Amino acid sequence: MKTLILILTLFPTDTLPTKTTLLNTIDSFYQTQTTTQLLEFQTTKKGEWLKYLPTLGMTYTLDGKPRPTISFSSTILYHAKKDQQTLAAKRQAIVESNHLEAKKAKAKLEELLLEYETLQQEITARKEILDIDTQLFEIDTQQYENLEMAPSDFLKAKKAYLERQQSFNVLIQDLEKLEKVILGIY
Numbered sequence: 537m538k539t540l541i542l543i544l545t546l547f548p549t550d551t552l553p554t555k556t557t558l559l560n561t562i563d564s565f566y567q568t569q570t571t572t573q574l575l576e577f578q579t580t581k582k583g584e585w586l587k588y589l590p591t592l593g594m595t596y597t598l599d600g601k602p603r604p605t606i607s608f609s610s611t612i613l614y615h616a617k618k619d620q621q622t623l624a625a626k627r628q629a630i631v632e633s634n635h636l637e638a639k640k641a642k643a644k645l646e647e648l649l650l651e652y653e654t655l656q657q658e659i660t661a662r663k664e665i666l667d668i669d670t671q672l673f674e675i676d677t678q679q680y681e682n683l684e685m686a687p688s689d690f691l692k693a694k695k696a697y698l699e700r701q702q703s704f705n706v707l708i709q710d711l712e713k714l715e716k717v718i719l720g721i722y
Contacts, residue, residue: 552652552715558645566638573630577623648718655711659704666704673697 552558590606597603673693680690 552649552718555649558649558718559642562638562641562645566634566641570631570634573634574627577627577630579623645718648714652711652714652718655707655714659707659711662704662707666700669697669700 553561593605593607595603595605676685676690676693676697679685680687685693
């Protein structure tokens with residue numbers, strides 16, 4: 537995790553993996569989660585036949601003599617079938633639930649990627665404007681040093697330039713936060 541954060545700070549703003557990679561990661565995560573959750577409902581057929589054996593017992597006749605009995609109930613078959621259906625339903629519910637969660641995660645990712653792209657475009661435009669503002673501020677600085685500009689006008693120009701620079705830095709920070717959200721760091 538720390539390595540990922542370090543990598544994000546060393547590279548320029550275009551550090552996200554491809555959209556396909558991110559979508560594949562979501563699929564992989566939910567597939568693994570589904571497999572893990574299904575392990576709880578994994579059954580074995582070994583010894584399954586034992587529940588179908590009839591019950592052996594001993595009863596006594598009216599004159600008190602013991603008599604062996606065998607009984608079998610059809611409810612055993614009913615419960616066995618119902619248990620199989622319940623188990624299959626639980627498995628299907630897990631698969632469908634994780635499939636739905638993956639779809640939601642992908643939709644959220646699409647939304648975040650669109651926001652990321654829009655923010656990148658805004659940063660590119662603001663960078664061009666900031667470059668022009670920097671050149672204008674350099675001209676103002678030169679005029680101030682040549683005593684061609686009043687100190688109050690220079691301070692106003694410097695304040696405006698620093699505010700635009702700070703606004704640009706906030707956009708860069710927003711982009712970095714959005715990258716971290718997309719990569720699942722937060």
